Amino acid sequence: MKQKLLLMAAGGTGGHMFPAQALAEAMLRKGWRVKLSTDARGARYTGGFPHSTEISEVSSATFARGGILAKALVAPKIAAGVLSMALQMRKDRPDAVIGFGGYPSIPALGAATLLKLPRMIHEQNGVLGRVNQLFATRVAGVACGTWPTDLPENVPHEHVGNPVRTAVMERAGAGYIAPGDYPMSILVMGGSQGARILSDVVPAAIAALPDEIRRHLRISHQAREEDQARVEEFYASHGIPAEVQPFFHDVPARMSEAQLVISRAGASSVADISVIGRPSILVPYAAATGDHQTANARGLVEAGGAIMIPESALDAAALAEQMTAVLSNAGAANQMSLSALQAGVPDATERLVALVEQLAEEG
Known part of the structure; x- marks a missing residue:
């Protein structure tokens, strides 16, 4: 039987990466393969991830930083990242894709949207981040870390809490x-x-x-x-x-x-x-x-x-x-x-695992 694959995408702060790490630990224990897509900033936080997590750095960018030239290059960089991820996903098709927010999650979520793969997002904060706002209406649902979370109308959502690492x-x-x-x-x-x-x-x-x-x-x-x-x-x-x-x-x-x-x-x-x-x-x-x-x-x-x-x-x-x-x-x-x-929500990881498994089954 083919081993199931979870693709996680997260931006370069501990707020995005720590819940991703907690989910990786749990899904690997359940026998899944786990891939993480992030950028150079995010890669600094991967030291604590289980060694069997497959980590790749992706091309992405933000309009929030840099001068005119840097901003002009943002769209081509993001497009290149989405295309690269789409090609990877066609070769190695994930059973579920989950974005944790931050600009480096755009390529994976964008590619999953193009290929109509089962996908969801986890929002850690009580207000959706910019990237999660962009994808909230284009995914199967939003797993909310903080309750209440300010969400667009009619977006399927569930309060799961924020997963914490094994060390916590x-x-x-x-x-x-x-x-x-x-x-x-x-x-x-x-x-x-x-x-x-x-x-x-x-x-x-x-x-x-x-x-x-x-x-x-x-x-x-x-x-x-x-x-x-x-x-x-x-x-x-x-x-x-x-x-x-x-x-x-x-x-x-x-x-x-x-x-x-x-x-x-x-x-x-x-x-x-x-x-x-x-x-x-x-x-x-x-x-x-x-x-x-x-x-x-x-x-x-x-x-x-x-x-x-x-x-x-x-x-x-x-x-x-x-x-x-x-x-x-x-x-x-x-x-x-x-x-x-x-x-506290000490079982947040288990709640998120259940949503990912449900997503993969229904996908």
């Missing part, structure tokens, strides 16, 4: 140690975009905390490469033990050990925080398309698992006040941890 699932519901008079950890995550404001504000907020809290803290802070040295220097000059890196490969471990997470509200970050179950302060990225990070944060905030501070209201004093409220009240922090867990 291994820490799902890990016991929470509430803040107290002993060593405590804070994890600061800026995501793939817009980490600078956290590097500007968070160290100063931590330095402003009452001494009885600050002296117990150790910090893991994800900062842009160009900000790393100044952030390290600030923590060191204020006697605050901190590890500052552009990328942590062990985020699930650090998150499970943290008393508090300070983060952007990217869909994958929110999913990880809720599945592991940690109190968080979320600062949605103001420039995100359709303000989708505010939509992502809403469920966790309404459940009582997170505090949201809009970027426009973020300063060291406001952040220090909210951090103090969490870190000086063990009972409230513990309740936030439980509330975050209740907002």
Whole structure:
């Protein structure tokens, strides 16, 4: 019997790639072949994918960046990518195609549309990204990671949640140690975009905390490469033990050990925080398309698992006040941890697997 083939297409951010990785892990366990189509940016995130995932870099482009000449070359590049993918699909026909958003998913979804192959999209955020908007009415349905998701009328959809990687699932519901008079950890995550404001504000907020809290803290802070040295220097000059890196490969471990997470509200970050179950302060990225990070944060905030501070209201004093409220009240922090867990969808991967299998059967 021929081995079934899933073709996944995802753009170059962790928000797109982490759910794709979770689905790849699950489908390979079920005996499927799995191919991933992405671009050079996305390829940076493939180190965590199972080795048997077949990864190919595809020609794509965006109108959002570059000068006039770069923009003039976008359409030909996308057309070349779609044609190349169509030729590949005719030789090695996928049983199902799923796009996770981002410009690099255009060639695979475009080719699958031309060849009338079974196809669907997974939208991580509460607002459809530009590429998923383009294909929402041209696929069998939309699997929604955040609920509610703002969708066009009459588009078939199902709330599945955002799949999290195996490394996160291994820490799902890990016991929470509430803040107290002993060593405590804070994890600061800026995501793939817009980490600078956290590097500007968070160290100063931590330095402003009452001494009885600050002296117990150790910090893991994800900062842009160009900000790393100044952030390290600030923590060191204020006697605050901190590890500052552009990328942590062990985020699930650090998150499970943290008393508090300070983060952007990217869909994958929110999913990880809720599945592991940690109190968080979320600062949605103001420039995100359709303000989708505010939509992502809403469920966790309404459940009582997170505090949201809009970027426009973020300063060291406001952040220090909210951090103090969490870190000086063990009972409230513990309740936030439980509330975050209740907002999580730990079986999101299984729900998405079921939709992919159904798509392949009906295709």
